[in-house]
Amino acid sequence: xxxxxxxxxxxxxxHCDFSGRLCLGHLGNDLLNAADFHSTDRGFxxxxxxxxxxxxVLSRLxxxxxxxxxxxxxxxxxxxxxxxxxxxxxxxFQIAESxxxxxxxxxxVWAMIDTQTRQxxxxxxxxxxxxNQWIETDKPxxxxxxxxxxxxxxxxxxxxxxxxxxxxDINGHVNSIKYIEHVIDLWDISWYREHRIKRFDIxxxxxxxxxxxxxxxxxxxxxxxxxxxxxxxxxxxLQDTEVCxxxxxxxSHLIQRPQ
Amino acid sequence: xxxxxxxxxxxxxxHCDFSGRLCLGHLGNDLLNAADFHSTDRGFxxxxxxxxxxxxVLSRLxxxxxxxxxxxxxxxxxxxxxxxxxxxxxxxFQIAESxxxxxxxxxxVWAMIDTQTRQxxxxxxxxxxxxNQWIETDKPxxxxxxxxxxxxxxxxxxxxxxxxxxxxDINGHVNSIKYIEHVIDLWDISWYREHRIKRFDIxxxxxxxxxxxxxxxxxxxxxxxxxxxxxxxxxxxLQDTEVCxxxxxxxSHLIQRPQ
Numbered sequence: 090x091x092x093x094x095x096x097x098x099x100x101x102x103x104h105c106d107f108s109g110r111l112c113l114g115h116l117g118n119d120l121l122n123a124a125d126f127h128s129t130d131r132g133f134x135x136x137x138x139x140x141x142x143x144x145x146v147l148s149r150l151x152x153x154x155x156x157x158x159x160x161x162x163x164x165x166x167x168x169x170x171x172x173x174x175x176x177x178x179x180x181x182f183q184i185a186e187s188x189x190x191x192x193x194x195x196x197x198v199w200a201m202i203d204t205q206t207r208q209x210x211x212x213x214x215x216x217x218x219x220x221n222q223w224i225e226t227d228k229p230x231x232x233x234x235x236x237x238x239x240x241x242x243x244x245x246x247x248x249x250x251x252x253x254x255x256x257x258d259i260n261g262h263v264n265s266i267k268y269i270e271h272v273i274d275l276w277d278i279s280w281y282r283e284h285r286i287k288r289f290d291i292x293x294x295x296x297x298x299x300x301x302x303x304x305x306x307x308x309x310x311x312x313x314x315x316x317x318x319x320x321x322x323x324x325x326x327l328q329d330t331e332v333c334x335x336x337x338x339x340x341s342h343l344i345q346r347p348q
Numbered sequence: 349x350x351x352x353x354x355x356x357x358x359x360x361x362x363h364c365d366f367s368g369r370l371c372l373g374h375l376g377n378d379l380l381n382a383a384d385f386h387s388t389d390r391g392f393x394x395x396x397x398x399x400x401x402x403x404x405v406l407s408r409l410x411x412x413x414x415x416x417x418x419x420x421x422x423x424x425x426x427x428x429x430x431x432x433x434x435x436x437x438x439x440x441f442q443i444a445e446s447x448x449x450x451x452x453x454x455x456x457v458w459a460m461i462d463t464q465t466r467q468x469x470x471x472x473x474x475x476x477x478x479x480n481q482w483i484e485t486d487k488p489x490x491x492x493x494x495x496x497x498x499x500x501x502x503x504x505x506x507x508x509x510x511x512x513x514x515x516x517d518i519n520g521h522v523n524s525i526k527y528i529e530h531v532i533d534l535w536d537i538s539w540y541r542e543h544r545i546k547r548f549d550i551x552x553x554x555x556x557x558x559x560x561x562x563x564x565x566x567x568x569x570x571x572x573x574x575x576x577x578x579x580x581x582x583x584x585x586l587q588d589t590e591v592c593x594x595x596x597x598x599x600s601h602l603i604q605r606p607q
Contacts, residue, residue, distance in 0.1 A: 254366075
């Protein structure tokens with residue numbers, strides 16, 4: 090089996106936005122699926138980990154795209170493990186047209202936890218360090234690693250939402266992709282008529298549960314760059330906890346869809 | 349080519365809810381995809397219709413399930429046209445396990461519109477009434493047709509939300525499935541720990557656009573039956589318009605997931 094896994098997806102029409110391009114959140118979901126297929130085929134996937142009370146936890150995700158697939162288009166996601174340490178592994182992605190033209194790249198950092206203690210677990214303990222057989226260092230991933238998102242205390246509270254049924258996945262907390270979608274929703278369609286997302290970085294800090302309120306603090310940090318801090322408020326204690334930070338780089342360079 | 353189309357889907361892990369079962373909205377999306385594949389293969393799909401300024405518009409959708417696929421499970425959707433009239437067509441669905449056990453059924457009613465005038469268009473005018481070759485009347489769909497949802501004026505306003513970027517699809521208005529998801533979100537996880545949706549009916553009346561506010565009026569009409577009326581408020585005129593009505597039948601009979 091190859092170190093790099095390659096999977097085909099389709100930009101389903103109802104996963105595309107008003108402009109007919111795949112929504113970034115749905116692309117993110119496809120990347121997570123590709124990661125799951127790749128790790129399952131190689132003996133360290135979620136389904137197996139569940140049986141030994143372990144789970145992968147997404148710690149960071151960065152997606153940088155020069156163009157998004159159009160509706161009905163088939164595209165491929167290649168994914169591979171760039172490095173593995175005891176408590177973290179780096180997994181990369183390449184998103185391309187079926188004919189090979191590259192649309193963009195992704196980088197992600199994953200931790201492993203013990204699902205009973207919720208504490209970090211040793212990645213190398215899985216099947217005698219099987220992940221080490223699959224490290225791929227030759228394949229380039231020519232986008233920068235996700236930096237720490239720096240924000241000051243001047244970020245403005247722009248929205249507070251309730252966490253509902255659809256936000257929660259089988260792990261019992263808000264799904265990683267849902268945060269991305271809620272952040273993207275902070276801008277409206279008139280904005281997206283003039284801008285597209287060139288790069289999206291997210292770093293996950295804490296888990297959010299149903300009943301929590303999520304508040305979004307936004308700060309413009311560059312001409313086309315915004316940072317957003319998500320803070321949950323516990324419904325009982327009213328205590329605030331930061332749950333994740335995002336950096337969004339927009340571009341006004343829109344690419345016309347072929348007719 | 350067969351009159352009945354059969355397509356395989358997978359209950360993707362992040363399309364499942366806290367209980368590990370596929371969310372009804374994602375199943376609905378798969379049904380719409382199956383309808384699109386089936387009609388495209390037979391010469392009356394959306395992609396072709398776009399070129400002649402026509403579009404299918406979903407008018408009603410009913411889904412009745414005895415069980416929902418579990419995460420990672422592959423399942424099939426069969427779909428066929430039960431009848432076609434000049435302005436409406438009825439399309440049915442059967443959802444089954446790969447080994448054949450039927451999970452449930454769907455019924456839908458579609459209209460065709462002229463995308464320039466937004467007026468109803470003649471379905472039989474498409475390729476000399478090609479749809480008539482594909483009518484399948486022998487395959488049973490043993491669930492009731494969606495009745496008119498009757499509601500009085502005592503329904504209680506239970507939530508008002510803003511329509512955001514992710515609600516809008518390429519048609520420029522709120523996606524049919526998003527309404528279903530917002531309605532399902534009216535109940536919380538503690539409710540869904542004790543109940544599952546046995547049947548969901550939705551009848552679409554008007555379109556909603558970004559900037560509109562959507563209000564949800566709910567009424568309990570039976571022991572386990574609720575009706576919900578969605579009303580949009582135009583942000584400029586503040587005028588209220590009904591956009592759709594739903595009927596949700598719950599059951600307390602939960603089916604344990606195989607371990």
